[in-house]
Amino acid sequence: DAKTTQPNSMESNEEEPVHLPCNHSTISGTDYIHWYRQLPSQGPEYVIHGLTSNVNNRMASLAIAEDRKSSTLILHRATLRDAAVYYCILRDSGGSNYKLTFGKGTLLTVNP
Amino acid sequence: DAGVIQSPRHEVTEMGQEVTLRCKPISGHNSLFWYRQTMMRGLELLIYFNNNVPIDDSGMPEDRFSAKMPNASFSTLKIQPSEPRDSAVYFCASSLAGGSADTQYFGPGTRLTVL
Numbered sequence: 001d002a003k004t005t006q007p008n009s010m011e012s013n014e015e016e017p018v019h020l021p022c023n024h025s026t027i028s029g030t031d032y033i034h035w036y037r038q039l040p041s042q043g044p045e046y047v048i049h050g051l052t053s054n055v056n057n058r059m060a061s062l063a064i065a066e067d068r069k070s071s072t073l074i075l076h077r078a079t080l081r082d083a084a085v086y087y088c089i090l091r092d093s094g095g096s097n098y099k100l101t102f103g104k105g106t107l108l109t110v111n112p
Numbered sequence: 113d114a115g116v117i118q119s120p121r122h123e124v125t126e127m128g129q130e131v132t133l134r135c136k137p138i139s140g141h142n143s144l145f146w147y148r149q150t151m152m153r154g155l156e157l158l159i160y161f162n163n164n165v166p167i168d169d170s171g172m173p174e175d176r177f178s179a180k181m182p183n184a185s186f187s188t189l190k191i192q193p194s195e196p197r198d199s200a201v202y203f204c205a206s207s208l209a210g211g212s213a214d215t216q217y218f219g220p221g222t223r224l225t226v227l
Contacts, residue, residue, distance in 0.1 A: 032213055042220060042221075043116075043203045043205070043218030043219055043220055043221050044155070044203070044205075044216075044218045045218065046215045046216065046217070049213065049215075051213075091213075093211075096168070097211055098143060098145075098160055098162070098167070098168070098207075098211070098214075099157060099160075099168075100145075100157070100216055101157075102154055102155035102156075103154070104154060
């Protein structure tokens with residue numbers, strides 16, 4: 001499975017934008033890039049996913065590098081409720097495409 | 113929509129006892145997953161069902177663990193006999209199709225403590 005590398009932790013201030021990076025230099029051409037987050041004492045929650053083009057939804061934006069070897073999750077205005085562990089996950093299109101393989105993720109702290 | 117429902121939310125048991133965790137997936141979803149989360153190993157997939165059939169159980173730790181899905185709206189994860197190292201949070205998730213672009217919806221988890 002292609003692996004991802006994320007910083008262990010990041011800190012942000014409330015109402016400021018947050019850019020969470022993810023490196024995936026061994027990504028294959030058909031791997032989807034997914035982001036999930038886990039708030040304290042809750043199950044993981046889907047945030048966004050993309051393949052090649054940048055994506056926006058009500059929660060966040062996903063910026064994918066042209067060579068697809070890295071991506072950035074953008075929270076446009078962080079709130080205290082966004083404090084969570086953010087996981088960047090690659091999902092292949094092969095036989096095990098159902099799998100979500102979680103790494104350690106990035107612990108985001110949001111300061112008031 | 114009620115989301116994925118898990119019960120119990122907390123379970124405390126003694127070593128050697130049987131433990132049964134329950135999950136009700138989102139109605140209409142045909143894929144169901146059981147995950148386990150520990151500090152040491154993080155989140156790991158235990159077993160995956162598609163259309164009530166186990167497809168991948170390679171993550172099940174050992175024979176003490178078993179999972180069933182008798183119908184589309186119910187699944188159980190059983191540990192017999194339980195051991196202290198089984199203490200973890202167990203999550204159930206469901207999705208519409210199970211493909212690489214598919215979204216998995218997680219339940220709130222069951223926190224299991226084996227004394």
